[in-house]
Amino acid sequence: MSVSPNGVAAERGDGYVLVRLSGEVDLSWSQEVRRAVLDALAAGTPVGVELSAVSYIDSSGIAALVEGFQQARQNGGRFALVAVSDAVRAVLELARLDRVFVILPSADALLAA
Template identity: 50%
Template sequence: MKIESRERDGAVVVALVGEVDLQHSPSVRKHLMELMFDRRPVVVDMTAVEYIDSSGIASLVEAYQAARKNGTRFVLAAVSQPAMRVLQLARLDKVFALADTVEAGLSA
């Protein structure tokens, strides 16, 4: 999988591309937690997430909790259908801040 980061409107847009599984979730977690440490607002672009497992979800939860503590923004945007299914199974679709598009996530 790939992690692509870019700055936009004062926030960082992190695009996750491919399969976020046990092999790759440690690098996703590290990437997100470094942004949280810098107290940057983050929009996670999940358009191209083909698969995510409990370890991938756990990385998002950990970043989300850190953002809450910091009082910074952490939004999951354009969540792909397979990723949404897993968020629903975890009953976390009501917990995360979700946006339909990256633009909506930036202006939320």
């Protein structure tokens, strides 16, 4: 079980933006996550949300990711989940969304794919 503190940070990569999430994503701060995802998409480059250090995510966190996905699709942009942790994958599977999101092993694949 990861013990990372809650955190969200956007990193500008080479031709993409990577939003790093960590900790337990729940109702208490999922609005921050939503904001960070939408801000990253505003740049117009592909966006990845890095989830390897996320030890818990609830439906409000999933909703922030869904909104990012929809926003990107509307604008013809790319949006993917990167390095999804087991805990996040379990919830995605439960919600039957594991095949809907684009899930990549690493941020580099954002450009390649």
